Amino acid sequence: MKRSLLLLACIAYSFGSRAQGGAQTYNFTVADAVNYAYSHQASVLNANLDIKSAEYRVKETTGIGLPQINGTASFTDYLKIPTTLLPGEFFGAPAGTFIPVKFGVKYNSNLAVTATQKLFDGSYFVGLQASKTYKELSARAYTRSKIDVNVNVTKAYYQVLVNNEQLRLLDANIAQLKQQVDQTTAQNKQGFVEKIDVDRIDVQYNNLLTTRENTLRLLALNYQLLKFQMGMPIENNLTLADKLTNIDLQQNTADMAVDTSFYHKRIEYNLQETQIKLNQLDLKNKKAAYLPTLSANASYAASYQNNSLGDLYRNNFPSAYVGLSMNVPIFNGFQRKNQVRQSKITVLKSENDLQNLKNSLGLEAAQANVSYLNGLQTLNNQRRSQELAREVLRVAKIKYQQGVGSSIEVTQAQTGLEDADNKYIQGLYDALVSKVDLDKAYGRIQY
Template sequence: MMRKQIVAMLMGAVLFGSVQAQEKLTLDLEAARQYALDYNRTIKNSGLAIEQSQEKLWETIAAGLPQVNATADYSNAMGAEISIQFDETQEPSKIPIKPTSNFNLQVGQLLFNGSYLVGIQTAKLAQKLSEKNFEKTEQDVLSQVTESYYLVLIAEESMKILESNVKNLNEVYRKTEPLVRVGMMEKVELDQLSVQVNSLNNSVRAAERQHEMAKNLMRVQLGVSADTELELTRSLADFLDDNTLVGTESSFVPGQNLDFQLLEVQEEMTEKQILMQQANYLPTITGYYNYTEKILKPAFDMSPRHMIGLQMNIPIFSSGERRAKVRQARIDLETTRNTKALMQDQLDIQFKQLQFNLKSAIESYQVQKKNVEVSREVYQNLKRKYGQGMISGLELTTADNNYLQSESEYLASMLEVLQAQNALDTLTGKLVNN
């Protein structure tokens, strides 16, 4: 009885382990996007960059806050003495050097520094830049997940079409076999069907591998293990019904684009670099307080315990070095502004091109949708005629190939529409804003 309980426990553990290893995710597109936002490792790294920029900002601020340092020392002359002789006729006096030990506490405070103030503003902009980079990373991942979702659906639909086609041809093959045996059809008809069936079986296996590759790509983007099973609940029809094929936005503002927003922040940072170089002309003023405690005092001690002071560092002449740095910063700003203007023109052109691509893709999709319906009907009619002995096996396989070609072009047109819409949403920042 005990042995049976142990075996049952072991079997339960094995089954539980297999269930744990075979985790299953059931996702619609929105759930897949949200899962990627929560677990994608690239997004996590981008989030860590924001935390690092926050620490960098505090590091910059802390440089202008009070700085406290303490030192302690001990010295021993190992019995050495100081020799003092006031008169050559007399023997010099010997004063032993006693061990000494000091404790020193120093407090420093930056009172004025132009570079410090500009540095804080620049650090804040660097934090803003890291936040924009985080948004850009989120957008890129969302775009990739969206496209992977479409690729999985396309691959799955292609696999279903091929499997259905193989099933139909196998049925035709089974019905043709007895006709060949009784001499009502030639064996060449059966051989042609056999070649077509074998070719389609290879295509099915290739489609299965492509389907799995698309899922693997999506697993990487979602941040899940290779053993995680993915079940997608949306279908291609959900994304390609007549209500969704309405075209694109009629207007576009470059400020909607995250790449343009990143360049705007970089422009602000470049402006601060000019102020940073100009601040090098200003003096730096610091104050300090020093406290010294003699733990082991020497025989003769005149140093005070408390000391305060001010120090001013005034830049006077640098042979044009500071001026050259200011001019370089201004050139950098002008270059950044030219790049920004160029990007604005490029984004306007890209927006119009993506609109054109989407409209063309929708038109192609609508044509291919009609074509595949006609090809399917033609194939079904020819299949019935073949069963009646009115056409040859070669004509049937040719019609089958034509039908599969039209299905392939139809799926390609679907993917083209979805990719064009995804590219447009990415350009306009719609993915992140939604």
């Protein structure tokens, strides 16, 4: 079975230092494992946090259209009051002369409140639409993360089931080979068979024991991989409630072959549609830059002035105003025009990407269909080969016991059965994985 031992070893190492105390025990079906992953897998949790972040972004954008109120306060101590030169003739002095005069007082303080309110801004309304679409994009990204987790957990679950089936076959072979070892050893002691016959069987028996030990270690790592995909602490105990017999590998592919709109069920297609909407809103925003903006503003300020710091806030000189301000874009060197053109190109490119994605999803579905059918046929052939190999071994043992066959024939038949078992295990795993890939390709995996 082609597995990345390096990945599994890294996962085992990264979690190997966790404390064993407080471990919990779970008995999960594949559906239970997937649901657990929805609540604990980091990628799903982060995608859910992105939705919350998008909600806050909508509120942030909405807040732009609400009144903006600011308060200011200032205090000034004129260590030297500014001097202003006035023409001397104002005071009867000769023309061309200037008299220095100081205006103001030593201490000044100002308290003010200003408020602005957007009355019309095309970009603001487009921004509201875009922020809601961005929230939709985050929600669909969350769906995609759950589908990916579903696929990864299901495949990891099936890998453990297949490993358990491999152990079952190994145990059966070891049991029957142990019986054969005992019989051959007894026959050797009685002088009916040669020592080399015993040695040949011993070699096979020891090889099977080694294979079983290796499979057990790989099974432990695959359990850790399953927990990793689920977001479950490695120290927890997990057993599988589903069996291989619970999995129906037979699917009606004829219905899927005529389903030409399956790509609408694929989250990747939905994500690209949402991206097009965002690009269209960006284009709309660029066009809104041609429109004028109108806002209302108001201010109230209290001014305090005095030469005595203790009496500074005794006298107030207030001021207040309300008004409107309009900004009319006239000419900016054709920047807006070229920005609109760029956004139009972006929309066209995203539409082309959508069409290409549609074709890509169709190809993926066709490949998944072929892989699934090939996997089923291969699995069925491996089952028949496994049965034939088992029958060949049975006949070879009978011939050997009756003295018309050799131990070499038995050894070769045993090797043939082990090879058939290995190919069956590989075919079983490939068929299970191709079933998951097929369900994903046709948009059957939902959360």
